[in-house]
Amino acid sequence: xxKIFVLRLNSLLSSADSTLRFGEDNQIVIPMPVIDELQxxxxxxxxxxxxxxxxxYVESFNxxxxxxxxxxxxxxxxxxIVKTPKEPERIDLDGxxxxxxxxxxxxxxxxxxxxxxxxxxxxxxxxxxxxxxxGIVAEDFKDDLFPMPEEQYKxxxxxxxxxxxxxxxxxxxxxxxxxxxxxxxxxWCRNMYVQIKDVDENSSKSAxxxxxxxxxxxxxKHTYPYGVxxxxxxxxxxxxxxxxxxxxxxxxxxKGAAGTGKTYCALAYALQAxxxxxxxxxxxxSPSETVGxxxxxxxxxxxxxxxxPYLGGIKDNLNELISGNxxxxxxxxxxxxxxxxxxxxxxxxxxxxxxxxxxxxRTITRTIxxxxxxxxxxxxxxxxxxxxxGKGSKFIFLGDPSQVDNPNLNENYNGLVYLSEKMKDISKxxxxxxxxxxxxxxxxxxxxxxxx
Numbered sequence: 001x002x003k004i005f006v007l008r009l010n011s012l013l014s015s016a017d018s019t020l021r022f023g024e025d026n027q028i029v030i031p032m033p034v035i036d037e038l039q040x041x042x043x044x045x046x047x048x049x050x051x052x053x054x055x056x057y058v059e060s061f062n063x064x065x066x067x068x069x070x071x072x073x074x075x076x077x078x079x080x081i082v083k084t085p086k087e088p089e090r091i092d093l094d095g096x097x098x099x100x101x102x103x104x105x106x107x108x109x110x111x112x113x114x115x116x117x118x119x120x121x122x123x124x125x126x127x128x129x130x131x132x133x134x135g136i137v138a139e140d141f142k143d144d145l146f147p148m149p150e151e152q153y154k155x156x157x158x159x160x161x162x163x164x165x166x167x168x169x170x171x172x173x174x175x176x177x178x179x180x181x182x183x184x185x186x187x188w189c190r191n192m193y194v195q196i197k198d199v200d201e202n203s204s205k206s207a208x209x210x211x212x213x214x215x216x217x218x219x220x221k222h223t224y225p226y227g228v229x230x231x232x233x234x235x236x237x238x239x240x241x242x243x244x245x246x247x248x249x250x251x252x253x254x255k256g257a258a259g260t261g262k263t264y265c266a267l268a269y270a271l272q273a274x275x276x277x278x279x280x281x282x283x284x285x286s287p288s289e290t291v292g293x294x295x296x297x298x299x300x301x302x303x304x305x306x307x308x309p310y311l312g313g314i315k316d317n318l319n320e321l322i323s324g325n326x327x328x329x330x331x332x333x334x335x336x337x338x339x340x341x342x343x344x345x346x347x348x349x350x351x352x353x354x355x356x357x358x359x360x361x362r363t364i365t366r367t368i369x370x371x372x373x374x375x376x377x378x379x380x381x382x383x384x385x386x387x388x389x390g391k392g393s394k395f396i397f398l399g400d401p402s403q404v405d406n407p408n409l410n411e412n413y414n415g416l417v418y419l420s421e422k423m424k425d426i427s428k429x430x431x432x433x434x435x436x437x438x439x440x441x442x443x444x445x446x447x448x449x450x451x452x
Contacts (some may be wrong), residue, residue: 002116004119006119006309008034011123014413052112084102154255160199169216169218194211208233235261255401255416264317283351286373311353322383364388371395382422401414
């Protein structure tokens with residue numbers, strides 16, 4: 001049965017081709033009030049550009065046809081624009097804007113005029129709840145670029161192979177994927193990490209490798225960065241992501257729950273790489289979202305002072321790294337030096353802060369750029385960040401899709417998931433997701449992350 005999908009503004013602004021994300025048998029309706037919202041949109045520059053592109057796309061059709069029976073799109077679905085009814089149904093709801101009221105009335109009118117199922121598509125749960133309260137079917141915007149958590153790309157898989165083939169892997173330093181049990185059932189992506197276990201359940205023989213697009217190869221051999229030894233399989237995979245050169249792996253994406261050591265390992269690698277003179281500097285950034293949704297403007301001081309509280313996680317990990325590193329130098333404060341703490345690295349410029357909102361226009365060269373809490377970045381802003389990468393830089397995106405503080409995002413619709421899904425199977429992109437059991441924090445932290 002075909003459906004009529006009515007799109008609100010936020011759903012339309014998901015991408016420039018959002019109207020094409022529905023099946024060929026369906027109608028996609030843009031309410032006339034939403035056309036006005038597109039024209040008057042004054043949000044983030046990336047979204048403004050999407051709004052402009054959508055308006056240009058709509059204008060490419062015969063407007064009279066759009067206002068009547070619709071126009072066929074490239075995927076065979078029908079695009080329509082629908083005005084508010086001249087005699088709209090009375091709707092008594094508190095706390096809705098005039099535009100939302102008009103959209104509800106349009107949905108009601110479409111229900112009367114058509115036998116097809118009418119579905120209001122909105123990213124806002126409150127709007128969906130109110131729509132359902134007056135008999136309108138409402139759904140969140142579903143997109144293959146924003147899969148649900150259980151369907152998101154993990155960058156790793158567990159497989160089985162015969163003991164002889166595991167021995168072959170260690171001996172020959174590669175393994176054809178055809179020697180993996182049921183290899184045809186696996187969706188192989190370049191740079192996906194592979195845990196190989198012996199098909200014999202009584203055997204403990206195993207190996208870890210990476211699929212390079214043709215075969216499974218061993219992880220790179222490297223010394224422990226800044227004295228940090230990987231504590232589990234996930235950290236071994238992460239260190240391999242980081243160990244590849246900026247030319248081979250300029251983009252690294254690490255997903256995982258709190259306590260898995262994402263930031264700690266990234267900083268350990270960055271400090272070691274700076275000591276080895278592989279890069280000229282370290283940049284760190286974290287979006288300005290908090291659990292309480294406080295804003296930058298409420299904080300005292302200049303931009304550096306305002307950004308500082310959002311880097312607490314980075315500074316905590318930095319202090320722990322330094323205090324546990326055998327090469328720590330205690331500098332004499334009486335002689336005019338600072339004790340080498342996490343703050344010391346910021347004060348001396350060895351590590352610099354980069355506000356996310358000011359990255360546009362920059363070209364970042366020979367730099368390690370660590371972007372923490374990426375799940376709080378809007379998908380539309382990700383392109384502006386990644387495209388700042390210049391020659392010799394490595395961009396490391398960290399985050400936990402399940403801990404979103406930005407009220408406009410959720411665990412499947414956020415910048416981290418968007419980047420991960422778009423960049424999977426790309427040769428220059430390395431990524432891995434930590435498993436829940438790979439936390440390295442206290443037992444209390446592990447229990448809390450599961451049950452709270």
